[in-house]
Amino acid sequence: MGTKWVFRNKLNEQGEVIINKARLVAQGYSQQEGIDYTETFAPLARLEAIRLLLSYAVNHGIILYQMDVKSAFLNGVIEEEVFVKQPPGFEDLKHPDHVYKLKKSLYGLKQAPRAWYDRISNFLIKNDFKRGQVDTTLLRKIFLLCKYMLMV
Amino acid sequence: MIGLLSVIEPTTVDEALSDDGWILAMQEELNQFQRNDVWEQNGYLEIS
Numbered sequence: 574m575g576t577k578w579v580f581r582n583k584l585n586e587q588g589e590v591i592i593n594k595a596r597l598v599a600q601g602y603s604q605q606e607g608i609d610y611t612e613t614f615a616p617l618a619r620l621e622a623i624r625l626l627l628s629y630a631v632n633h634g635i636i637l638y639q640m641d642v643k644s645a646f647l648n649g650v651i652e653e654e655v656f657v658k659q660p661p662g663f664e665d666l667k668h669p670d671h672v673y674k675l676k677k678s679l680y681g682l683k684q685a686p687r688a689w690y691d692r693i694s695n696f697l698i699k700n701d702f703k704r705g706q707v708d709t710t711l712l713r714k715i716f717l718l719c720k721y722m723l724m725v
Numbered sequence: 726m727i728g729l730l731s732v733i734e735p736t737t738v739d740e741a742l743s744d745d746g747w748i749l750a751m752q753e754e755l756n757q758f759q760r761n762d763v764w765e766q767n768g769y770l771e772i773s
Contacts, residue, residue, distance in 0.1 A: 580735045580747060590732050595741065595750035597758070647761040657764070660755065661738040673764035 574609070574657050575600040576679070597660050598681035609655050615686035642693075649678040649688025 576597050583592040604610050630637050642648070656672040657679065659665060678685040698704065731746040741747035758764065 578738050578741060578751065580741055580750070582732070582734055590730055593729075593731055593746045593750040595747060595754050597751075597754055644757060644761065647757065647763055660751070662742050662751065663755065675764050677761055677763045679763065 574603055574655065576657050576660055577681075578661060596680060599655075599657055599679040601681040601683045601685075604683050609653050610683045611653065612687050613683045615690040645689050645693075646678050646680055646682075646685045649685060649690075649692050651675055651678050651682070651684060651688050653684065655682065 576599055579596045579598055581594045581596070582590045583594055585591045627637070629635070655675045657675060658672055659669070665671065675682075678688040682688075694704065729746040729749055731744050735741040735744065735747060741751065
């Protein structure tokens with residue numbers, strides 16, 4: 574599978590360039606089901622569930638924190654065997670045709686969101702979080718005095 | 726560091742490779758791959 578660079582500038586509130594961000598993405602459109610991907614479904618938090626979480630938090634005086642996971646997709650472990658070409662411009666001159674075997678997902682892979690959701694939810698469940706029955710993006714853990722709720 | 730920032734967003738790798746700021750950005754992305762153990766480190770494989 575080929576890889577491609579995507580170049581984006583990040584701007585601050587004043588619209589000034591603060592960082593040059595280069596992202597290597599996999600050209601996932603060439604992927605074939607059953608060969609290099611199987612499951613792609615990943616749940617997303619529903620707006621109703623977010624609203625419910627907010628009102629519950631307000632009623633019980635719970636402080637909510639919002640977090641962002643850096644390069645989340647690069648943390649998803651992939652089950653399938655996927656090989657990618659070397660990054661354009663960074664090829665080994667001696668072996669330009671050699672490929673990398675992926676262990677984690679790359680942006681652009683069809684299974685990337687799924688792999689990340691599996692990884693984070695497995696971790697949380699192992700740590701005694703319970704998955705919501707209606708909305709599976711809501712995981713919670715009950716303590717004696719406080720209650721942790723997590724939405725992914 | 727600031728001096729290396731580029732205002733333009735390149736559309737091709739060749740363009741990016743001619744700019745120090747963008748070379749640094751690509752290097753940084755590949756470093757992150759290393760840290761996250763994205764692909765097999767012990768070299769690449771030959772495809773037949």
